[in-house]
Amino acid sequence: MKTIKFFFLLSLFFSSNGFTISVKEASIFFQRPVMISAKLSPDGKYVAAIKNNNVSQNLVLINTHSGEKKILLNLSEFTQLDSSLRAIVWLDNNSIAAQFSEIKKGVDGLTNTQNSSYLLIIKTPDFSKQKIEILSVRTTGWLVAALRDQPDVFLYAKSGVNSKIYKLNINQLSKHKQKINKLQKIDGGQFKKSNEVASINGYAIKWFFGAGERPTSALKYRQNGNLALVTLNKKENHKIPHIKTIDNKSNALQIWSSDILQGNTKINGNKKSSLIIPVALADEKNTFYCLDFFEEEERSVYKINYETGAKNLIFEADSFKIIDLILTDPENKLIGVQVLKDGGLHNIYLDGNGHKKNLPSVKKTEPNLKLLIGQSKDKETQLYYVESHSQPGQYLIKNSRTSKQKVIGSLYPHLDKNLNSYLIEDSIVLNDIEIPYLLTLPKNKAVTSFPLIVMPHGGPIGIFDHRYFDLLTQYLATNGYAVLRVNFRGSSGQTKALKEAGKKQWGNKMLSDIHLATLKVSTLKEIDQRKICIFGISYGGYAAAMLTILHPKTYRCAVDVAGVSDLNLYLNAPNRSHLQEKWILEQIGDPVTEYDALKIISPAYLTNKLERPILIMHGTKDEVVDIEHAYRMKLMLEKHKKTFEWQIFSEEKHGFTKIESTVKLFSKAIKFIDDKLK
Amino acid sequence: MTPENIEPLKSRHGYLLIKLQLSGAAPSIEYSKIRSLNQSFLTKNQQVKTYGNKFILELKNKSYGYYLQVLPAGLYQITRLNVPYFDFPFRLNTNHQRDWRFNIEAGKINYAGKLVIEKERTTKQISVRLLNRIATDKAEIELTLKDLIENTPLISGSGVRDDFYEILTNN
Numbered sequence: 001m002k003t004i005k006f007f008f009l010l011s012l013f014f015s016s017n018g019f020t021i022s023v024k025e026a027s028i029f030f031q032r033p034v035m036i037s038a039k040l041s042p043d044g045k046y047v048a049a050i051k052n053n054n055v056s057q058n059l060v061l062i063n064t065h066s067g068e069k070k071i072l073l074n075l076s077e078f079t080q081l082d083s084s085l086r087a088i089v090w091l092d093n094n095s096i097a098a099q100f101s102e103i104k105k106g107v108d109g110l111t112n113t114q115n116s117s118y119l120l121i122i123k124t125p126d127f128s129k130q131k132i133e134i135l136s137v138r139t140t141g142w143l144v145a146a147l148r149d150q151p152d153v154f155l156y157a158k159s160g161v162n163s164k165i166y167k168l169n170i171n172q173l174s175k176h177k178q179k180i181n182k183l184q185k186i187d188g189g190q191f192k193k194s195n196e197v198a199s200i201n202g203y204a205i206k207w208f209f210g211a212g213e214r215p216t217s218a219l220k221y222r223q224n225g226n227l228a229l230v231t232l233n234k235k236e237n238h239k240i241p242h243i244k245t246i247d248n249k250s251n252a253l254q255i256w257s258s259d260i261l262q263g264n265t266k267i268n269g270n271k272k273s274s275l276i277i278p279v280a281l282a283d284e285k286n287t288f289y290c291l292d293f294f295e296e297e298e299r300s301v302y303k304i305n306y307e308t309g310a311k312n313l314i315f316e317a318d319s320f321k322i323i324d325l326i327l328t329d330p331e332n333k334l335i336g337v338q339v340l341k342d343g344g345l346h347n348i349y350l351d352g353n354g355h356k357k358n359l360p361s362v363k364k365t366e367p368n369l370k371l372l373i374g375q376s377k378d379k380e381t382q383l384y385y386v387e388s389h390s391q392p393g394q395y396l397i398k399n400s401r402t403s404k405q406k407v408i409g410s411l412y413p414h415l416d417k418n419l420n421s422y423l424i425e426d427s428i429v430l431n432d433i434e435i436p437y438l439l440t441l442p443k444n445k446a447v448t449s450f451p452l453i454v455m456p457h458g459g460p461i462g463i464f465d466h467r468y469f470d471l472l473t474q475y476l477a478t479n480g481y482a483v484l485r486v487n488f489r490g491s492s493g494q495t496k497a498l499k500e501a502g503k504k505q506w507g508n509k510m511l512s513d514i515h516l517a518t519l520k521v522s523t524l525k526e527i528d529q530r531k532i533c534i535f536g537i538s539y540g541g542y543a544a545a546m547l548t549i550l551h552p553k554t555y556r557c558a559v560d561v562a563g564v565s566d567l568n569l570y571l572n573a574p575n576r577s578h579l580q581e582k583w584i585l586e587q588i589g590d591p592v593t594e595y596d597a598l599k600i601i602s603p604a605y606l607t608n609k610l611e612r613p614i615l616i617m618h619g620t621k622d623e624v625v626d627i628e629h630a631y632r633m634k635l636m637l638e639k640h641k642k643t644f645e646w647q648i649f650s651e652e653k654h655g656f657t658k659i660e661s662t663v664k665l666f667s668k669a670i671k672f673i674d675d676k677l678k
Numbered sequence: 679m680t681p682e683n684i685e686p687l688k689s690r691h692g693y694l695l696i697k698l699q700l701s702g703a704a705p706s707i708e709y710s711k712i713r714s715l716n717q718s719f720l721t722k723n724q725q726v727k728t729y730g731n732k733f734i735l736e737l738k739n740k741s742y743g744y745y746l747q748v749l750p751a752g753l754y755q756i757t758r759l760n761v762p763y764f765d766f767p768f769r770l771n772t773n774h775q776r777d778w779r780f781n782i783e784a785g786k787i788n789y790a791g792k793l794v795i796e797k798e799r800t801t802k803q804i805s806v807r808l809l810n811r812i813a814t815d816k817a818e819i820e821l822t823l824k825d826l827i828e829n830t831p832l833i834s835g836s837g838v839r840d841d842f843y844e845i846l847t848n849n
Contacts, residue, residue, distance in 0.1 A: 593722050
């Protein structure tokens with residue numbers, strides 16, 4: 001009877017306000033992501049996935065039909081060193097290639113740490129009998145083509161004074177770290193002339209492949225530092241397609257001098273403003289799709305025939321950064337581009353004339369991210385990555401014929417279906433600039449108006465808040481707070497005008513954008529305008545401190561994590577490169593000529609005006625915003641006898657990467673905010 | 679000179695105070711005075727022109743803690759760091775770099791910052807930096823140099839403009 005009563009009370013407790021109570025605790029909410037990468041086998045029967053466990057990583061095989069899972073490789077058993085897996089590729093239905101890295105400590109006391117990287121081949125000839133063989137390529141290089149139509153072989157590139165592609169047979173490789181005797185050769189002696197598939201003089205950085213996974217051209221550095229695009233001269237061999245090229249101008253389609261690459265070339269007295277480099281092979285001979293890497297953000301796609309010199313601008317995004325090209329397979333015809341827009345990834349498809357079509361507006365775009373990341377050879381089985389604002393990333397398998405789909409893994413499985421919030425996307429317009437914002441609200445019918453946490457992003461230039469999953473936002477919403485994130489001027493991922501309007505506006509219009517969006521949101525019936533706190537990290541910490549000082553009637557408290565407190569100190573930080581210095585002068589200001597203007601927008605010098613409590617947290621090993629910023633705030637707050645709380649993390653850098661620190665930081669932050677907004 | 683063995687100040691001299699966090703067999707710092715008009719930092723268009731004796735601060739067998747040296751008043755440029763370690767010789771020229779300057783005011787303890795030389799290095803790269811840490815280290819300096827500070831005020835010895843400590847200590 002006692003047991004029944006206990007369960008009854010427990011169920012009432014857990015269902016009382018629509019949330020699963022357990023994830024409200026930071027120690028439960030913040031955990032390592034679990035499934036971080038997944039690839040579908042060519043026959044669609046299996047997914048190979050990299051999954052984090054408590055101490056290391058596993059390579060896991062998942063049956064797409066039954067969902068059955070099997071660990072192929074457990075790194076904590078495989079090596080005693082710090083190690084990781086990345087870039088998994090199916091070579092055929094029975095073999096998976098994965099890039100494996102391990103960190104080796106050097107001579108004791110010298111700590112000349114080295115990162116060793118190998119291509120591992122995990123052979124799984126018979127899943128049911130668990131005969132898993134782990135081989136490796138010991139020669140430095142990289143996988144360039146899986147050759148899925150040819151079992152047991154793949155193409156591997158090796159760069160040096162001469163760069164070559166070799167066709168390697170899996171069966172001739174040794175088991176990883178197995179000692180080989182004098183009669184055996186490294187990698188089965190396969191790096192030999194008869195296995196060469198392509199060869200060029202110079203250091204290849206990219207190989208381009210045409211139909212049938214055949215290399216057709218390469219981008220390479222010459223000894224003089226010039227970059228060259230070269231075609232590969234085909235020389236048929238009855239066994240192996242043997243392609244060679246020589247390093248002379250006759251087969252170089254294009255050469256970029258080292259001066260051009262560094263932006264030092266002048267045309268009519270002005271520095272050259274474009275650097276158009278091929279990124280993908282196009283659908284015509286000697287023709288490539290190219291991006292301009294001197295653009296502030298890559299927005300223009302060119303199609304260039306380097307043989308005839310024909311150059312066409314085939315797509316130009318108004319203000320969105322191009323992340324990837326969408327090409328047909330195997331024709332290599334450009335059908336679209338993937339861009340960053342409105343804080344999300346969007347595919348823009350081109351019509352027959354190369355014009356963009358159906359570019360959706362802000363409010364009509366799909367709030368859920370759904371990316372096709374792989375499909376079987378018969379296109380029946382498809383692997384998708386999906387996420388939304390309240391759903392952490394998930395991998396799902398879909399049958400394209402029946403449209404049936406099922407989840408096979410998650411980034412944060414403990415949060416799946418446990419988060420209950422909704423998202424409002426809107427904007428304010430200031431001086432003809434649209435400032436978008438995202439307001440996340442808890443779904444809780446028992447509450448009519450929620451306390452608000454304003455959360456400005458870090459960066460601040462070139463960073464943005466997106467509509468997809470954000471762990472911290474969801475943590476705060478789960479704890480009963482509305483969360484406002486503003487893409488104030490300077491933010492990227494939106495429009496060019498918004499980004500450029502952020503120049504030298506650190507302590508001015510960026511702050512007013514955040515504040516005016518806060519004022520607008522605070523008038524909503526869902527928001528309790530008497531209970532607003534501001535919480536930020538890095539620039540967000542700076543903004544939290546500044547806005548609380550400037551507008552004490554709006555913000556009742558501030559949480560300043562790793563925030564800049566003295567702009568001149570930040571701008572004078574050591575070890576910046578010339579390019580970084582230049583960027584900082586343009587974007588923020590000059591600590592020599594604009595010292596006083598920067599000082600009056602530095603919170604450390606305004607603490608006498610602070611009327612609200614502030615919590616300051618900082619990592620001692622922060623190399624981006626030095627710990628000195630936190631101490632300057634502390635000493636000034638003490639001088640002016642202001643109310644503040646203080647937490648230093650002795651082992652943390654700027655990003656707070658350790659789970660235990662993250663838990664401590666957010667537990668303290670939420671307790672502070674709860675207390676101040678009572 | 680360590681805080682336990684403090685040399686008295688001569689006329690128109692001040693103390694250079696550096697906090698050390700060094701890893702290396704025998705690092706040393708070379709620095710020279712910058713030609714300036716009694717300025718504690720240079721303005722935008724002023725070139726760094728060093729003159730006079732080259733000073734060398736040998737830091738052999740010193741790894742962690744505070745280091746004091748008596749120097750003539752003026753603005754200084756650290757021109758070179760030597761950080762050899764076993765068969766990995768390493769030197770860094772810092773001739774014109776703004777972050778490698780310090781200023782000495784006569785009759786004061788001028789805290790130039792924390793000099794960090796990281797242990798971890800490769801044959802081509804090492805991490806060295808001079809960090810402005812006047813607020814972070816204030817309490818520790820006041821404790822370490824308790825007796826000296828009573829008669830010789832602590833100030834920021836930063837070689838670029840930094841008003842913080844003056845504002846903090848100004849009533």
